[in-house]
Amino acid sequence: MSVFYYSPIAYIVLFFFLILNGLSFWFAIALLNRAPSENTVVQVFFNSAFFWIAYLLVFPVITMRLFAEEFKLGTIETLMTAPVRDWEVVASKFLAALIFYLSLWLPSLLYFIVFGWLGNRSAIGSAGQLWAPYLLLLIMGMFNVALGCLASAFTSNQIVAAMISLVLTIGFFFLTLINYVVNNSSPLLRDITAYVAQLDHMDSFSRGVLDSRVFVFYPSMTFLLLVMTYQVFQYRRWRA
Amino acid sequence: MIKVEQLTKKYPGVTAISDLSFEVGKGEIVGFLGPNGAGKSTTMRILSSFMPATSGRASIAGHDVFSDSLRARMHLGYLPESVPLYGDMRVSEYLRYRGSLKGLSGKKLRNRVEVVKELCSVKDVENQLIATLSKGYRQRVGLAEALVHEPDLLILDEPTIGLDPNQIRQVRELIKSLGERHTILLSTHILSEVEMTCSRVIIIHRGKIEASDTPENLVGQIRTSGTVKVEAKTGSDDPVQMIEKIPGVKNVSVNMEAGWQQCSIRVEANSDLREAIFRLAIARHWVVRELTQERATLEDVFVELTQADD
Numbered sequence: 001m002s003v004f005y006y007s008p009i010a011y012i013v014l015f016f017f018l019i020l021n022g023l024s025f026w027f028a029i030a031l032l033n034r035a036p037s038e039n040t041v042v043q044v045f046f047n048s049a050f051f052w053i054a055y056l057l058v059f060p061v062i063t064m065r066l067f068a069e070e071f072k073l074g075t076i077e078t079l080m081t082a083p084v085r086d087w088e089v090v091a092s093k094f095l096a097a098l099i100f101y102l103s104l105w106l107p108s109l110l111y112f113i114v115f116g117w118l119g120n121r122s123a124i125g126s127a128g129q130l131w132a133p134y135l136l137l138l139i140m141g142m143f144n145v146a147l148g149c150l151a152s153a154f155t156s157n158q159i160v161a162a163m164i165s166l167v168l169t170i171g172f173f174f175l176t177l178i179n180y181v182v183n184n185s186s187p188l189l190r191d192i193t194a195y196v197a198q199l200d201h202m203d204s205f206s207r208g209v210l211d212s213r214v215f216v217f218y219p220s221m222t223f224l225l226l227v228m229t230y231q232v233f234q235y236r237r238w239r240a
Numbered sequence: 241m242i243k244v245e246q247l248t249k250k251y252p253g254v255t256a257i258s259d260l261s262f263e264v265g266k267g268e269i270v271g272f273l274g275p276n277g278a279g280k281s282t283t284m285r286i287l288s289s290f291m292p293a294t295s296g297r298a299s300i301a302g303h304d305v306f307s308d309s310l311r312a313r314m315h316l317g318y319l320p321e322s323v324p325l326y327g328d329m330r331v332s333e334y335l336r337y338r339g340s341l342k343g344l345s346g347k348k349l350r351n352r353v354e355v356v357k358e359l360c361s362v363k364d365v366e367n368q369l370i371a372t373l374s375k376g377y378r379q380r381v382g383l384a385e386a387l388v389h390e391p392d393l394l395i396l397d398e399p400t401i402g403l404d405p406n407q408i409r410q411v412r413e414l415i416k417s418l419g420e421r422h423t424i425l426l427s428t429h430i431l432s433e434v435e436m437t438c439s440r441v442i443i444i445h446r447g448k449i450e451a452s453d454t455p456e457n458l459v460g461q462i463r464t465s466g467t468v469k470v471e472a473k474t475g476s477d478d479p480v481q482m483i484e485k486i487p488g489v490k491n492v493s494v495n496m497e498a499g500w501q502q503c504s505i506r507v508e509a510n511s512d513l514r515e516a517i518f519r520l521a522i523a524r525h526w527v528v529r530e531l532t533q534e535r536a537t538l539e540d541v542f543v544e545l546t547q548a549d550d
Binding site for chain 1: 291
């Protein structure tokens, strides 16, 4: 579904995303210039506030239109009377959003490659340290895009869809912080939040340390969310 | 081509259509008429497998619209009432996208897109954003979209709504020419259009079929109880009293305009009372300037069938 690239909104998102990414990169370089550090540029980049703001804000913006717009315009009627299955529609919309999301990160990858190419190989770290965060972006992105799909399927209003998905995405992100806020949190609580701690995941992945829990938890949650999206979508379509 | 058996659709609290059964044969152009809220769009939405029926069955080209929905949809081009389009796509882009969604690809896709652009005369706006198009163009883009995969069956929900008279004529001509190769089921409120284009009419009211016949036969049935119009100067006579004495007259209503009595006379079936009225006028020395038996139209059929029990 190439609808994304036909829309001017896509380019606006791309533009602001580039600015935030650029700031984040500049910030990383600036920080490392100020004092010697054990951290690589990759680490600083992926653990900066700029990065997280861009990361969290981008999902609602990408996903808000997916289903809400179809219901609002009534194009759901022409879409669903074409010979396509409901799950195909859900899956292709999810994939389209995911691909668009991934393409947003490409320029930042270019920064690192050029930066390493210009001679600061050691400041980037090993190849694994560079690729691991991108792998994590893909896996966490799947989950958050699916969250956005679900939010968009609930309503015919893009703004409402964006708000729901923003609340869900940020709410989920803040679960990480429970451990920082609650002193002496129980081991059980720590175990649970370890699964959803996106900040901590990034911290370890950008050091090149892969955590297998991530590979199980996010894909299975993504699948669950997409099944829910499918159900909501079908329910609303048949009631329409 | 279409087969509908005992189709019923209930919304919470309302029965939109109940126990609807009809068939549309290959090559027919069928007009689907009824007042707003009669269940036309509901029926069309079920046929296009956009939503399931509460009970009953419907099939397109032998494929059940629910259990074999994908194959049924392959045979179908559907234009919903609101003509939903993606505003930020260009016309050609949109048609290509819809064509590929409906299983076309490569050379065939390019060909078909060109053909339908030509057919629906949207060639001159092919690179415009759909959001900037006028209502008439939107309607034709919608029609082009419905046609892009060469469906055997077209279901058009009010294809001429909101168009100006010239555009209505163009769309009508288009539908007529499409009728040579496609089966068409269309709903509309413009009855003259139905009389001109459709080979058969189905009138539904409150979710039930009231009539299903050729336009000529329907009009023929109703002409049997028609109206005679008389416009005369009757001096001191009371025309209502005198005309009502003629056998066969049901009732008379009179309207006075600048000294002329305009009488509208409902007459019983199979009678032509013009002669009797003429003789009466001569006997009473009325000055008559109009005496006509009104031709019944599909509109009369429609009104009679759908207002009878209100």
